[in-house]
Amino acid sequence: KNEVEQSPQNLTAQEGEFITINCSYSVGISALHWLQQHPGGGIVSLFMLSSGKKKHGRLIATINIQEKHSSLHITASHPRDSAVYICAVRQRWYGGATNKLIFGTGTLLAVQP
Amino acid sequence: DVKVTQSSRYLVKRTGEKVFLECVQDMDHENMFWYRQDPGLGLRLIYFSYDVKMKEKGDIPEGYSVSREKKERFSLILESASTNQTSMYLCASSLCGHTYEQYFGPGTRLTVT
Numbered sequence: 001k002n003e004v005e006q007s008p009q010n011l012t013a014q015e016g017e018f019i020t021i022n023c024s025y026s027v028g029i030s031a032l033h034w035l036q037q038h039p040g041g042g043i044v045s046l047f048m049l050s051s052g053k054k055k056h057g058r059l060i061a062t063i064n065i066q067e068k069h070s071s072l073h074i075t076a077s078h079p080r081d082s083a084v085y086i087c088a089v090r091q092r093w094y095g096g097a098t099n100k101l102i103f104g105t106g107t108l109l110a111v112q113p
Numbered sequence: 114d115v116k117v118t119q120s121s122r123y124l125v126k127r128t129g130e131k132v133f134l135e136c137v138q139d140m141d142h143e144n145m146f147w148y149r150q151d152p153g154l155g156l157r158l159i160y161f162s163y164d165v166k167m168k169e170k171g172d173i174p175e176g177y178s179v180s181r182e183k184k185e186r187f188s189l190i191l192e193s194a195s196t197n198q199t200s201m202y203l204c205a206s207s208l209c210g211h212t213y214e215q216y217f218g219p220g221t222r223l224t225v226t
Contacts, residue, residue: 033214042117043203043217086155100146100171101215105155 006104023087117218136204145187
């Protein structure tokens with residue numbers, strides 16, 4: 001079983017829809033990252049969070065540490081939001097945290113006009 | 114802005130060739146990482162380096178080696194390329210410490226024939 005699981009794997013939405021992508025993890029973490037990868041492009045960091053909620057434009061990320069779950073929401077989706085969204089966690093070790101990230105396999109989002 | 118560059122976007126090599134992938138970052142980051150990304154498997158860590166001449170194996174180091182002679186440059190070496198090393202290779206860098214995000218390069222799509 002993967003330590004970081006994302007759902008759904010694929011998502012197709014109509015422009016304007018509210019979108020939710022979920023991430024569950026099984027290890028203790030110091031932080032969780034949401035990343036975006038456009039086709040053929042590099043990876044861009046959207047959020048890094050360790051508690052609560054963060055908002056940037058139409059994107060909202062939440063995390064529930066007790067339930068080991070995070071969600072990425074996109075409001076008023078647009079075709080330019082089409083990309084792969086990747087969840088990654090930084091594992092907590094005794095006395096600190098690792099520099100390494102554990103990645104989910106990504107959610108491929110297609111927003112149709 | 115942090116900039117992470119990789120020497121090639123696309124590369125085609127023959128089985129048995131020695132392959133060098135170069136990564137350069139311009140923000141004086143201590144940590145540098147090499148990942149490979151395959152469909153359905155997500156990003157997997159090959160090697161990372163936390164200082165000049167220092168390296169640590171990731172999850173899948175077999176068939177790869179690395180070199181970090183200067184702080185800004187981290188090279189991935191395939192000693193004898195094989196077809197199962199056909200993949201997307203991504204470099205990343207970050208400041209030292211678990212509160213910092215990783216910045217990714219654009220990726221190199223390597224095909225070994």
